[in-house]
Amino acid sequence: MTHVVTDNCEQCRYTECVTVCPVACFRGDGERLFIDPDLCVDCGACVPMCPVHAIVDSFDLEDDQQIWIGVNERRAKELPTVRDRSAPLPTAPDRRAALGY
């Protein structure tokens, strides 16, 4: 039971999500964020915060998006916690437009 960050986060790295997470479960590197599935309590607070709708309840993942469950689980264990909001990547506006948001 967890939410996951999909590849919409790539080239964006918006961090509005971390500001509302009650359990500080977001992990990240310079490129993008992931959710630690052991900490996520499925409160859903982060979902509406992402400008590019990158966060999805694992239950709602399309078949071709199921891969993000394993990726989040693996990468979250390797990366530090991201608690604070910071500027998105310079490529974010273009990426956002390309995604249709």
Next chain:
Amino acid sequence: MNTQTSAEGETTILGACPHDCPDTCSMLVKVKDGKVRAVQGNPSHPFTQGRLCAKTNHYQERVYHAERLLYPMRRTGAKGSGQFERITWDEALNEIAARWRETIAEAGPRAILPYSYLGTQGLVNGLTVGDPFFNKLGATVSERTFCDSGASTAYIMTVGPTPGMDPESFQHSKLIILWACNMLSTNAHMWPFVEKAQRNGAKLIVIDPVRTRGAQQADQHIRIKPGTDTALALAMMNVLVNEDLIDHDYVAQYTTGFEELKAHVQPYTPEFAAEVTGVDAEVIRTLAREYASAQPAAIRIGVGIERSAGGGQLVRAVTSLPALVGAWRKPGGGILQLPLWAFPVNWDGLHRADFIPEGTPVVNQWHLGRALTHDLGLETPIRSLCVYNSNPLVVAPDQTRLIEGLSREDLFTVVSEHFMTDTARYADILLPATTQVEQADLMFSWGHFYLTLNQQAVPPIGEAVTNSELFRRLARAMDFEDPFFYRDDEEIMQASMLWDHPAMQGITMEGLRATGYARLNMPSADTYAPHAQGGFPTPSGKVELKASMAAGGNFVLPVFRQGYNGFQDGGPVDALPTFHVRHESAAKDPALAARFPLSMMSPKSHAFINSNYGNMRRQVAHQGEQYVLINPVDASARGIQQDAIVTVQNGRGTFKALARVTDDAMAGVVVTPLGYWVDRSIAGATPAALNPTAFADLGRAPTFSDNLVEVTLD
């Protein structure tokens, strides 16, 4: 505005979550083209903070579920088969009235038993919605000690019905103990206030046999054998008095019974407690010392705390701790049990216990199985059962016996429900109920200080009715003449609160409609120190370390028994907090402990609210199959590997589950979540089949954590 209409024609209605949870969220309900499209936590509510939870994030999936009961039904197959035919409301009400009149003529109204709790906890449709009706009818009174009754009796004996701490004050605490509280699963909106304190240097201690999510986040997790915590609390007191860590000024001014308590706790040494609890004696000493010195220190107890033979006295002890160290002096210090006491609810007006005929007997709802199988020696045996706002087949203990009782052909059973639950399958008449978005209601909270208004978002679906409307129809069917029974929901809402009470100052229905919620008129969380100078609502006005109310014997608060005070338990109560050994233990019953060497706990499921959502794909996917957590030592001794199907059993029953081998469970303790539906279980039974019907020492709390079992590989 109470509604906002967006450019796309979507309207936002201000609603509130209906569920039996301390967080009572302010819920934004998005409606488009007459349907609820989404729900969202209200971002402006200081406790909800813009999020709901794993249970309710997609509440609309419940509202529009294909299996929702939308029409009255009459049973056509055998009891429990779930075979029904659709009938009209008139047919349903006529049959109910005819059967009840017949029963009343033959055996009297006491042969009828209502059974309900908090399917919704709204003031209109919740705890009290059927009380005036059944009280007037003269039905047997249902004593509803589902939750917190033992803790409440103990708490009130100690500090009186004070709201206690504001949960939001916990951000100011220097030391926080979460005692038997699985906060991240059952009180998640309080977590940010606790986490903020922790980030600011407060020490967070979790006392729980299970390594819960909260325990993983804590600075210290004290793992304790289930049902032994009173020894820990009393040993803390032993250290506090013997190392003179007492706030003598506070104790002298604002407590009674200290000298007796001081003598009383001498035998409860850390070494004694270590033996009983499995917690190291030095850990206990350090806990007491840190608790005394890190002020303000806060304790938050969960609802599981009372669930063993000595659970009531445990809450007596824990509730006494803050006064001993002067924790109440500042915001962020004291204890939080049930802030329901802050809400000036017109309980008398809601229960109408004045309707109850003298001599009406009481049946405790944990004894439903026994009541229905004639095992309680009732003067008037139960011939008819009316269930609403509850699903006893999943939550009540002694499940096997309960199935036997519900299967009686001669038991006329009426069930009001959203879905064909395990209990609903045994109904003779099934009645469809509305969900929260189809009704208006006013919500207190038992976890924060906000009153929340749920405004209706869409009309009732199909022929579903609100609980309030159900009881208007039943009153009409039974020819009740008193106009009281025919008030509309607005009138009931108005009558439900004591609007002139100081705590309600500034709060109006108009204001609630505009914002959706209102904080009670209480000091802010930053300044709220309700007992900095005593002022406890007890008979003495002080913290009663020695409880004067003990002399009156054991009781259940009237709010948990339809407002009735007749036939109270009355059993003897230790006046000083006292350690009671578990019912099910080697000390009390060595033969039992030899046969069933493992302790079982059945806490809440993360994705369910009791049995709510146990039939919904999203939440079932999140929960997974019924599992039992078993420690590697216990698993290995039994040849049990991860994901093996195991049988869990004791003298009361048996169920099957998937084994999860983990040290999230202590050695000697197995943990299996409650709430899963029987009809989806591996072998037609769930943990409730093993749960005991014995009461705890106070308030007739259940003893589900005082339960010995064995686990074997299938």
